[in-house]
Amino acid sequence: MSFGIRALPKEVVNLIAAGEVIDSLAAVVRELVENALDAGATRIAVSVWSEQWRVRVADNGMGMDLGDLQQAATAHSTSKIRTSDDLWKITSLGFRGEALHSLVALADLEILSRQTPNLEGWRVRYNSEGEPAQVDACAIAPGTVVTVSNLFGNWPVRRKGLPSVAQQLKAIQTTIQQIALCHPRVTWQVQQNERPWFSLSAGITTQHILPQILRQVRQTDLQYLCVEIPTPETGGGEDFPGQNPVSKIPNSLIQIVLGLPDRCHRRRPDWVKVATNRRLVRSPELEQTILAATSRTCPRDRYPICFLHLQICPSLIDWNRHPAKAEIYLHSLSYWQEQASRAIEQALRISPTQASEANQSQRVTTLLKVSEEKAGYNVSRSIQPTSEEAEKTQKSGEIGLIELRAVAQVHNMYIVAEHPTGMWLVEQHIAHERVLYEQLCDRWQLVPLEPPAILSHLTPAQVEQLQRLGLEIEPFGEQLWAVRNAPDLLTKREDCAAALLELSLGGDLQTAQVATACRSAIRNGTPLSLHQMQTLLDQWTRTRHPRTCPHGRPIYLALEESSLARFFRRHWVIGKSHGI
Template sequence: MSIETLPAEVIDLIAAGEVIDSLLAVVRELVENALDAKATRVSVSLYPELWQVQVADNGRGMSLEDLKICASPHSTSKIRNSKDLWHITSLGFRGEALHSISQVADLAIYSRLKGRLDAVGWKVDYQQGTAITEEAIAIAPGTIVTASNIFGQLPVRRRGLPAPSRQLKAVQRLIQHLALCHPEITWQVKQNDRVWFHLSSGNNAQQVLPQFLRKVSSSDLQYLRLIEQQTTINHQPEYIHQPATIELILGLPDRLHRYKADWIKVAVNGRVVHCPELEQVIIAGMARTLPRDRYPVAFLHLHLDPSGIDWNRHPAKAEIYLHSLEYWQERVSDAIAQALKLNNSSVPQTFGDRRIQQVLKAAEATGNYEFGSSSPDQKSTNEIGSLELKAIAQVNKTYIVAEHSYGMWLIEQHIAHERILYEQLQDEWQIIPLDTPIVLNNLQKSQIEQLQQIGIDIEPFGEGLWTVRNAPEALATREDCQDALLELSWGGDLQTAQVATACRTAIRNGTELNLKTMQNILDRWQNTRNPRTCPHGRPIYLSLEETTLSRFFRRHWVIGKSHGI
């Protein structure tokens, strides 16, 4: 067969297949155009059985001249020349979306310019990238795009797509991701003319995420925003055009975690992307703060100079090349460490603690007041003053009672001390000689290899006997050193050995402490890197703020009633 040039209609269908390969792709391209048009409200209507999608927005709209060419091949308002491809500032930018949709569906676009009182609404119908009809219509400022009979000319493509339920789930996930990246947007999604779900706008993603992640409140999340000046990235001044911003929403490890790593999301400049290198940084940064086999909830959004990103990697723009990746890995790791610290701004609102909520809810049922947290915009009282904990008592020889300016905390002494010792062992893990060697018996081969792996010198000492001549410094002088070595021999890496050592050497519950010792534990614990949980992932403290106590004892209304007010 000889080589021949393909007809234009075949070329268009091939190009459309690269961009529009599912209902999800239709929704993605249309809603991204709506966001680029500076919309604050976006409505998505899905009719999966009819193969129809409609997206309406209140963005800036289009004139009739733009409507006539917006679905023509390679027509876009986002870029003008080849240099613009390396400085992408919009979500849609290739000029392929509307044209590609018109190749696989019937396309109707309604639009009216915003901000012009004399602007008239127009409707233009497209078929295969060509405008066939136009008419004036009554419409509010903004744009409505309806794609119907999707893949009607490609029945094989329809049959090859997943079941409608799976496609709808993918659409839902897309809207959720965009809502996190653009919290200022209000979303309404309908399915067959019935409201499927609704997402309200917020100041940041901390107020959006709880709307679709079950049993999560905004107080279970820590929000951190850091501004990077980008003055030392690989010593490359050509990439320095504007400051970068790191936004991090992190589920507090003592409150929130998941069985799967399905809510570790990374976004760059308004779009969630697949970036395993940064996802691993998040997982590593939360290591030994969560229970075993649990994963964090995290949303990382990098706002970077466009010249530091290459979007031209995948048609769906889900994968990117990120310049100075190692630098951003380091900065994200620092941001996670800062978010996990206990300080004025990182302590969440008291009412976020579900254990306290349950008590207050029970009291509310018989009282004449309504329980509720303050508005998302209102700062908690902890964010006003300094967080200085003062030990005042011990409960059941287990819990340290500490007060501060706005309430009190209960701290479990053993796991707080365990966190202190674990981080000390991480920083200074030393193996020292034993004054008297210890003899172990009946060790398996795997146990011997495990002890050697963590730096223990072990030698045969007879049939079924082995002698150990050194041990971790924290265990060397303990009476139970032999039992501790046996425990360390049962597997795990060096980190596991450090956790086991910290747990064994920490103050036991049931030990009576004086105020000086308790205060010393509090001071050292507050300065740890991850003070919220022990190395096993258990919460260390319970917060009882003054506002919580006041509501529970109804001080805000009982006093008034007693005085006849």
């Protein structure tokens, strides 16, 4: 919502979280940029002179008329809210009316602005009380230019307590990049001391912005997903006293940009980020949800790249918690955690929509047939998944899964699979490991061992570890122990005792499940029939996290038809190259 700029009533001011919002150059940039975005800007230019403690932000937003300019820097003046009820339906980035008034007390403030219908703009300089000290007509394009100079000029002790110039510049860059993630359709031009510093081009989604920030990440390394979900009904309560009685509200959106774990990950969880209604916020609960949902997909001691953006009804959010609005109260938090987990699981799946479309898959089929004539394998192309498997898939209601067809096995290690956009090499051991791991997570079933497995020379810690996992273990003689039950998958293996010994070496239940899956998966070097390969592919593509094994290793290598065409240079005009 937007009104003319007016001073807020005293009863509304008393409800607003107090606290100074201007504590650095980065805070100045943040407040001015948010005002520009609230004004509908699609192009924002930021200029910084760190040595002069000066910042200028220019935008192409709706601009202000003279009346609004004269009121803009007075205390608690804003166009975003009017009454206390508006605090529970905030749709703008700013609403308190404190930023510009704080700036005039700490720096010199000048604003030039022109509204689109008007033929002239105005320049206003303000005194330390936020009142216009000088008003002039000026020529300016539609939009607003705000200049803050000599920040903390009258507070030299405050300047000395701030971080170094390099640290402040880094904070400014981070601030702009974080805001850009939430506003992908905005173009940014940033200068430092009149020289270009960095820029961000507008995109359709955050998937187009993130590679401009993380240079080592390509757009194809990221998966974008937008899911519409029902919004839970809510009403007034102690946490949200301004809400109306229970009412139905529109559906919400969850947008996710997720780094595919087989392509990119980080050494630290510094790119697990959460935004709510176009603002990056600190949400430890949702960040932990992301980490939990992507666990056992990245390599050890590596973390995912994930940007989660919730767009939900404003009545479910209380922004009035933190002076910089970096923390919020989110109603129905457990519901949003559950929906975020489901969305991440969906983003990690392999489906036809995530693979590049190809019009001529027949070219790959021809390539494989030619290879067969000169290689050491031949397979029957008439074999298809059994009707029983197809019926099972149909009954389960699983749709949108990628179609893979097993065609060969290489070195008894890799399955060659054909699909509509090319062919894949699937590593059979770790694909099976992923299948077994998720089965174990869903059904950790301990069954009796007949006869029991005998282990020797166990330490008290090993015995305690097996008991912690639910295994029945008892002394069986001098330095011998009998284990009378075990995970179902291990009971059928000859190396069951060795596997149980491995489980005794430590780790939680999840670690034990990983070890069990790895021990039980088919080994590389095992020959498979075409039917067995197809069954494994079908099971693997239905897993929740098919891109990597529980240890974080990539499971498949994609050879897309377009890449094959480039490699074999099928775009060449052979006749011309031979002078025909």
